[in-house]
Amino acid sequence: MKSGSSDVLKEFSAEQVEKLDGIIARYRGKPGGLIPVLEEAQMVLDYLPVPVQKRIADGLNLPLAQVYGVVTFYSFFTMKPRGRHTLRVCLGTACYVRGGKSIAENIVKEYKVGEGETTPDRRFTYETVRCLGACGLAPVIVVNENVHGRVKTQKLKSVLDEYQ
């Protein structure tokens, strides 16, 4: 045995774990079931840490290494909890020269979050992108589905305060 599943599964509610087991049970023994199980599991649990993968691997009778390989292959799957909001900063050429870089640095500093990471309070998951095709509005940030253009570094906090 490789990792103690029960302890870490405590992060999730009993109801979530039950749902997970239900998903696994529905696909058990069906070839090609892994990806749908992972998709549905991520809907229920938001993210797929190794203990969850272990439970899925045991349940589907697959090697854990294979499950892990699939989870890391597709960027859709995540092993870390996502924040309540997804914050994307554009670092395409136009945004970069018009202040995107300083916005990015500011976020890292003020919200204590690295690229691709989630803030400790799970408020934001921070990502960078290359050009959103809205260069006229540069620098651009996107929070969830909302595009904010011409964001000044000083105004950043007030924009983000809308998202708690």
Place this chain on the structure above:
Amino acid sequence: MITLKVNGIEVSVPRGSTILQAAEKAGVFVPTLCHDRRITPYGACRLCVVEERRKPGSLIPSCFTPARDRMEILTETPAVLEAVRTQLQLILVNHPLECPICDKAGECTLQDLVIRYNVTEAPFGTEAFARYLDRRSPLIERDMTRCVLCGRCVRICGELQGREELEFQHRGHKMVVGTDGGRALDCDFCGLCVSTCPVGALNDKLFKDGTRVWKLRREPSVCTHCGLACEADFHLEEGQLRRVTPAAPTGNGKGLLCARGQFGWRAFRSPSRIGAPRIRRDGVLHEAGWNEAIAHAAKALDAVRRSHGAASVALLTADHLTTEEAAAWGAFWRDTFGGGPVGSIQADGYRQILETLAGVRGARVAGGTPRDLDEADALVVLGGGSAELHPVLKPLVNGWLRRGGRELAVVSSWPDALTRRATLPLTVTPGLVEDFCGELLAALGSERAGAPADLARYGIDSCALARLVGLLVESRGVVVLVAPEPWGDNRQKARLAAYLQDRVRAVVPLGGQVNSAGAVLGSGLVSDGGAGNGIALTEAIEAGRIRALYLLGEDPLEGLPDPQRVRRALERLDCIVCQSPFWTAVTDLAHAVLPSALLHEKRGSILSLLGESRSLRPVLPPFGQSRSDGEILPGLAAALATGPRVPSAPSMPEPAAPRPAATPAADEAAMPFRLEAVPSLFGDGILSRQSPDLEELRRGLRVVMSGEDFERLGLAERETVEVRTPAGSARAEAERDAGMLKGLLLLRHAAGRPAGLSLIRQGAGCIPADIVRIGT
């Protein structure tokens, strides 16, 4: 057969062969990087491209393209050469050129190909992207910056070892090969991934940074850690062993080793090697010369012979003698000395089954060969732990299964490695495998081919049972492997095996030490009187029927259950002679200690338990003053040549088979678990226990239980718990196994540990047990 030409050379190959195989047969070199003949072709590197003369310009990867009749293959056309060079340049983009500090340099496929194809420019730049370096894992270091993503390790671990420890992860330039979550390796440590890696990405830590490969001399030898006696290459530098690798997979060789073979070699020079003979004078062991020591031993044995007859001396062998030595020792023991019972503790189960098969002592047993195993339609394994006793069985059986349409039936009470691969797993109630074999024999023998009467008792599904019986009745293509239980009773298995041996293709007893087969079938040290059975031996000593022990590398204190009782019995003996390579627990009680050589230090032949005869040359220099068992014998035989010949009655009464008591004692009834001692993948024998590296993998005494029990007890991973049985109690590290039956405990690594041995009983199969958390 089809016939084709490779570079104008005509070859015939069986239909279905690849172009690469045809080229090999024609003696034409084709570069490969991701190919290993032990595993399925994969087609990752595209270095093996060739052209067909009639279709110029279309490049064919030869490692997985089947050859067709009348093909004309060209391997060195300008188009091929350019493709290979470009491909190598592309691989170098992501490969650091650190050959001066890479242990692989000198035997690196990539380096060899770069030189061979004269790749001198790097038009694409060489910007190796840093990837992880794992130094935490035992025995294997993984430096992914050097990895060329050929997938050989992934495939060999999954396809052959069946472990699936490694997998491709991430994508694009971030792709690596690794474990889930990036943890350290926690696997079988077979080393096959190291042996297949074409570059320096997977390294043998025992070898790393020690020397350069071109300083090594390669000597063919064998692994002596178990009875499979796998072929291995020993790499020596000025007489010092630096590493062991699987022999090249050519001819009959499969190119397979397990952890013991690959990483267990430091046992040969363990600090416990005995350098000089010792004799006991005034209660203390003193160093002595050989003549003096032999005279001392002979005198003590002679005294016992005069007082109680030579038949009161028992001989125990670890079966590490060559066949020639075993024959000479057997002749001496029977004819010159007239000694008493002979046996082996470590190979007791194997010998019991083999000798039952041989029936008449010394008769030839047909046995099973690697070819029988290869060509079998079905394998039936009686008893758990087969691939733990002989780990290379695992890749052998996995390779065999992969060819499809084969049935693997495993009768076991616990999920051993082969049960997990079985197409027909038969999980028997713990402790009842022996009874089940007995009843199966009755059912088969009565020709009603019915099912054993009381199925519920064995916990086996009746369909599964019917399939098993079907296999054994329609049995021409069936090979039966019989795995003895350590310290268990194996008589029913032996009888069933004897019944089956004329009806199936082959019966192979397992559990033998490196040359158990040679000792028994070469009519050398046959188990007369069954001295290897711990209870019989202890009782005979206690009753005064056995007065002295001659130990050929064997140790009852380290190998028998109930070590306290065994110690008290041994202390009663008039004389113990230890002829052994290693200091072990019993050498402290010896009257004379005669340092013997290891098999790698001597010349002679051995017989693997698959009937392969292997001849050994000394590949290691002698250690200290040690002598081979063959060299020690003449002096001893001369000293004991004359003496009173008391008519011998060597045999010991068989101990009554200990059956579970009808009404268990109160403490037993309250114990909710059943504990079974099982063999360790990393070896339970004295030799394997001498390896510090295997010992590290064992991590002490371990107790395994079902996930459900583990969670119910609220245990944490690797928590130390107290295991109690009616026989004793001991601390062990708890582990869980999702595939296990509830209520069963497996005890690993008991051999050589008094605490572990004190938990079990000889012949009991299973014992009631309880788990107590420490500090509660």
